[in-house]
Amino acid sequence: MKKLGLSFILAVVLMLSACTSNEETFDTTSNITVYTRDTTSGTRAGFMSTIDFPEAETSDDVLVDGFVIKDNTGIMTAMATDEFGIGYVSLSSLNDTIKGLNFNGVEPNVANVINNTYGLKRPFNWMLRDAGDYPSQAVEDLVNAFVAFLGTTDAGDIIANNGAVAMPSTTTWDSIKANYPIVNQDNSAVTVRFGGSDSIQKVAEALTQAFTAKAGNFVAEHDHTGSGDAYKRTQDPAIKDTSVGKDVGFASRYFKDSEKVGVDASDYGQLAWDAIVAIVHLDNPLENVTAEDLKKIYDGTYTTWSDLITE
Amino acid sequence: MQYTKGLKKTKFQKNALIDQVVKVGLFSFALLSASFIFIVIGVILVKGATPFFTDNNGLGAVNFFTFITGDTWLTGSSFQSNLYSIGFIIVSTIFIAFLSLFLSFPVGVLTALFIAKVAPKRLANFLRTVVEMLASIPSIIYGLFGAGIILKFVYNASALIGYQSKGGNSIIASVIVLAIMTIPTIASISEVAIRSVDKDLEHGSLALGASVTQTNFKVVLAAAKSGIFTSAILGIGRVLGEATAVSLVAGGRRSGYSFDILDTTSTLTTIMLEGLKETTGLDYDIRFSVGIILMFVILLTNLTLNAIKKKVGGIDVK
16 A cells, blocks of 8 residues: 555656657637736836836736736746746746747847847946035046946957947947046046946946956945936935945936936936847747737737737 | 942942943944834835825825725836736735745754654754755745746646646745745754653653654654744745845736646736836836835735744643
């Protein structure tokens, strides 16, 4: 009796562990399981605004019932297991374990983002303090030099290596560094504070790491707490002069109108694009989606895979 | 005469002085420890009560009754609505807690019985060390284990029975992860309780002709009831307080009462955790309110279990 029970349990375990998806028949009558980031995510805001579903950027009500909330890596690992799921990730996270869908017929890759044919993308922006509002002249000069650095091909390479898509540029740092004499001094006693979006943290840290070596080894302090803090910690009078104030803030979205009040046009700009890709399981036969399809999936109009895959 | 009287008085006074100083010193340490608890509870109570009594920057006060009975986390846009409710989450949390206790309690107690009474000495020592090590593994590790293995397992298992689960994120996945976490806790505390049962009781039962198994179940376990119940209380305390591990497998349900074990879920702790880093204003303060409700749920569970323990564990226990 015991042996029977034991062998039964063993059989069940073996069956379950050997369970793989049936490659030939993707069951199109199955429900679409919708995965999303939570409402504070910049990627979600970028995704929802591009598919023309802006109400869903900050509200969970308008989404289809029964969605699953995961963070960036959570969505990737979920899509690698869940055959009938659909989600979205940043282009830089895309890898071989999942399938990235074409958007409006355009393949998701860096070249297509730069030549502006791939439409599912969001901007990486920076915002500075007003001129003269910095803790010292050295900090202000270094920040201005950093912003100039962002427009060079050297910075473009670093941004590309870290998964974002840099703005096209032709200047090199060496050709313009003569305009910024501050970089020739020893700046190891100067601290420049960076903050804002945590989606940009990796790129920002790579940029400052390369730039500090070219600019007298100043100390770059990173404290990334969210896109909302880019404006708050550099320009908001209530917060910018407290201990959490920053010299450069990054945001993974366009600045809102309320965040541009009283801010000079020279105090903010764009450093890169971040492309977002809709992803599904490798066995899913779907190849292409339009913004309309994605909106209908996320608001619940399409509920089963047969609504999308017609073959 | 006066000289010796003076000497005696000084020595007596000196000792009395030392006693008084030590008394004051110990009291201040106790005050310090107690004050941390009061400060923490105080801050949470104050911050958590503000959404109900202030205007929340123009959004309006949150209605307490709808807060604890509603079925949608947030109706409307984030930062523009005050319609929060966690009724369905409270029910989910208690449901998950009791389900995982239901799974982990028998396994933990029977493991403890094996280690304490049935296993040969060397095996018992080895298992005891293993269980104690398991009890000290940080919960995030269990969460990662859950996200990597348990999700896949639940997804495949539910596909086998023909139900399409959401990538494995479900109540059953959270329950499994929580049960795995609490089994070592329950096992190690129950094992201590079982080991400290008076040998005379055991010998008496054996002498009266009962078999070893009968003695183990009817006498030893009954005598260790009090300690075993304590382990259950600690186990459920750990389950109710677990945030990170559950948030990796729960799925983040935002509305709707549901007892479907293969559907996604949220617990009080995961709803507090999700999005915490990037949020401000009412959305941030409301998490303190959820914290108050969580502390209340834990208090209530502890009181109930303690009351049951007093009633049940009263007989035959030292």
